[in-house]
Amino acid sequence: MEFFTNILSIFQEHGTAFLEATWLTVSITAVSLLIATLIGVVVAGLKLSSIKLLNLIADLYIGIIRGTPLIVQIMFLYYGIANFIMLDSFTAGAIALGVHSGAYIAEIFRGAIQSIDKGQLEAARSLGMPTTLAMRRIVFPQAFKRAIPSLGNQFIIGLKDSSLVAYISVTELFNTALSAQGENYMPFETYFVVGIYYLILVLIFTQIMNRVERKFDVNRPKKVKVA
Template identity: 50%
Template sequence: MNYDFSIIFEKFPIFIPAAIETLEISAAAILVGVIFGLIIAFGRLSKIKIIYYISTLYVTIIRGTPIILQLFIVYFGLANIVRLDPFPSAVIAFGAHNAAYIAEIFRGSILSIDKGQMEAARSIGMSNFLAMRRIVLPQAFKRAVPNLGNQFIIAIKDSSLASTIAVGELLLKAQQLGSSNFRFMEYLVLAGIYYLIITGVLSIFVNKLEKRLAVSER
C-alpha cells in the first residue's frame, strides 16, 4: 500500500479538537498531580510514622504498577461503586499517577536545601510552616523545575492511553480516521506531529523558566 502523506496537510485542522482534549486531560492531570504530589512529599518527609508509611506505600504502589492498569481500575474496577465518565476517570488516574512521581521530585528538592537555612529561620522565631513556605519551598521549586518539566512532558504523552477508554484525544482520533480508509500510518504520523508540537512548546517554556529562575538566583 502506498502512503499518501498529503493527508497530513489536508486533515491537520481536523485534529485540533482532539489536541484540545489532550491538553485538557494533561493540564488537569498535572494540576492534580502537583497538588497531591506536594502533599505526599510532605508525608514522605513527616516524622509521624503512620503518615510516612502511608505516603511511602502510595508512592511504591503507583510507581510499581503500569499506568494503564491504574486507568482501568478507576474506569472499570470502580464501576460497581461509582460510575465515572471517561474524561474524569482519565484525569483521576493520570493525576494520581503523576502525584507519585511529582512527590519524589519535590521531596528530593526539599532535601537538597541546606538544613542550616531552616535552623536559621527557626532561630529568629519563624514557625516550621512559615520557614518552609518562605525560605525552603521557593528554593526547592526552582531546583525542581527541570524535573517537573520532564514529568509534565511524560504526562502529555501518557494522555494517549486515554484512548483505551474512548476519550477523544489525539490517538483515538487517529485510530478512528485510520479505520475509515485504512490510512493508519498517515493519521498516526499526524497525531505524532501534534504531540511533538505540544511537547516542544512546553520544553521551550520550561527551558526559559529555568533560565529565568537561574538568573534571579544570581
C-alpha cells in the same frame, strides 16, 4: 511520492478532528498535571514527616504506582470509580493520570526539599519563626526552583502518557488516530501524522519550560536572607 500524497489526504480529511483532539489532549494533560502537583506536594510532606505512619502511607502509594503499569492503573481507577460515582471518561482519565504522575512529582519535591541546606531552616527557627512558616517562605521557594527542570520532564512525560486514555474512550489525539486509520486503511501514514502533532506539542511545552527556567533563573543559586 505516494507517502506524501497520503499524508496530505489525511490532513485534508481529518485535519479538523485532529485539531479538536489536540485541544482535548492539552486540556486533559493540564487538568491531570494540576491534580498530580497537588498530590505530589501532599505526599512529599508525608514522606518528610516525622510520623512513621504517614511515611508508610506515602511509601505504599509510591510503591504501588511505580510497581504497576499506567494502563492498568487507568483501567482500575476508571472502572473502580464507576462503581461509586458516575464520571465521564475525561474526568476519570484526568484523575487516573494525575494519581499516576503524583507519585513521581512527590519524589521530585521530596528530593528538592531535602537538597536545601538544613542550616537555613535552623536559622529561621532560632529567630522565632515557626517551622511551617519557615518552610513556606524559605525552604519551599528554593526547593520549587530546583525542582523546575525535573518537573518539566515529568510534565512532558504526562503529556505523552495522556495517549493511554484513548482506551477509556477519550477522543484525544491517539484515539482520533485509531478512528482515522480505521477509515482510511493507512495506519503507517496516520500514526506518522499523529506523531507530528505530539512532537509539536512537546516542542512547544519544552520552550515554555525553558522560559520558566530562565525566569526563575534556575541555574544561578541565590542566597535567601532570613529576616
